[in-house]
Amino acid sequence: MKTNILFRRISINIIWLWIGLFSLLPLLLVFVTSFLSQGTNQFISYHFSLHSYAQLFSPLFLEVFARSLCFAIVTTLCCLVIAYPFAFILARLKTNLKPLLLLLVIIPFWTSSLLRSYAVVILLEANGPLNSLLIHWHIIDKPLQLLYTNFAVVIGLVYSLLPFMIMPLYANIEKLDQRLIDAARDLGANQSTVFAKVVLPLTMPGILSGILLVLLPAMTMFYIPDLLGGAKSLLLGNLIKMQYLAARNWPMGSAVSIGLTVLMGGILLIYWRFTSRRDRQALV
């Protein structure tokens, strides 16, 4: 018994230490840095300044923010439209195909997303498979410029983030009680009413958490616009990266990071408010 308690204490403390060291401490550093000013010889100079935060409201930043949000929303909607029917069919499958299909959804999680983005580059190249196929079918007669467009960025984002939409939806839809659908049909509901009045409201927690899991990363995945958008479409993630690595303006990069963190916190808070305890537990 005693060793058990000891083990528990040690393991919990290790987790706390881990979170503190690799998550909380860096965040704190970023937070502090955001209130300092840009140095001339060093990366930062230790003078308190709100200059970086003031810069956040400059038209340039707001434009980047608006564009990022736009990309993220389009990506999220595409993911939702693709993932919902997919998760629904997956959850309702009765055959032993289900574990296999689930595995196929999860496998990309184990592959580097950078690697997968390069795969998309190859697919969309001027003489890549997609263009070849379209020419072969005589839909087009010369290769389309697919790569380095906004379209390519959205494809890359959707492809990378789709599993994050499918998993919470699947978890939610699988728990959907078939008897409720039976009851609705029995009471005279047609297919679309069953969906709108019963299925959709009951799977809303899954939809919300899917949106959270896709929308937030979609704004910051800098390597996808880098690779697929040809660094033409600057997103928030790219901006932060540039501030740190190219412009060497650490306080600015930190301020953008903190701004984004606050925004995410806000969205999470709203999510927390509008879902019940039971809904959230259903997702774990």
Next chain:
Amino acid sequence: MTNSIIQIRNLCQSYHGQEVLHNIDLDIERGEFITLLGPSGCGKTTLLRLISGLESPDSGEIIINGHDVTQVSPQERFVNTVFQSFALFPHMNVYDNVAFGLRCQHVAKDEINERVIAALEMVKLEKFIHRKPNQLSGGQQQRVAIARAVINKPLVLLLDEPLSALDYRLRKNMQMELKALQRQLGITFVFVTHDQEEALSMSDRVAVIQEGNIEQLGTPREVYEEPNTLAVAKFIGEVNIFDTEIIEINNDDLTVNIEGRTLTLKNHKGFRADQKIYTLLRPEDIKVWDESEVTDTSNMLPAVIEEVIYKGSLVDLSIRLPSDRIIYATEFFNEDDDTLNYVHGEKVWVEWYPGWEVILPHED
């Protein structure tokens, strides 16, 4: 114009190559309370789902109110179901749950409001309009489920083991309320249960279903007192079954050999001397006499009291026959009879009123 609200003809259904319902024929009369009674897995719920349209049959037809609805979807059949687990919509309050059916039919708002309030008053839940299903007790959820179904004024109300999720006392109350509700509304009720007591106490007619067949259809009294088959007799209530040999037939009297004794029974069903038969007796039809109480033991079986279980208004006895076979008898207390003081090991004589027995042929 026939008086049947539902006519079922040659209905067959199977799952994964296994036949669940074999050629079911059933006429359900307008306004009756009919119970589909059978053990779990006998196909009674499947039959209900076929009537409601949630499943479609392999073959056969279902006619509701004169229209063949075999291929009609559930929302276009004028039947509603009260589900076993109630299946209330968890994201809607009581009002919205009850209003669901009317909203699907695009009934005017004022009328919906009026009818929902009336339905909730009928099930005494008007105070709980804004509660969510998970804030209600089992009995209250049950009432919401009933209100949600009957508000659509269905021709037939289907009830799929609606009381099985409730505790004993609540179940007893709901049985009476359901029966009263059916009388009040005049709607045909098709009730599915595996509880024979529930079936007998509530129904106008009982259809005993076993392994996908309707074994017997009749009033509770017919089904209990005149079972068609051994299976029905065994499923409904306790029964003592004696293998019986016919010795002689004399007009209406059967002289038979039961447990090595020669007894005289009534030949109601015209059995022939070469037939093998069973004699069935309900425990309450058996009379148990103390040795000192009887003089003529010619039509009785000797026995020994094995166990006495006192149950308040009655006493259950298990009695050992000379062949070591145990039979069961139920004796009712009577104000002017204080002789029900049986003790273990006491020698007794067992008999029954001639003609109270049920005789069935061997099923080969």
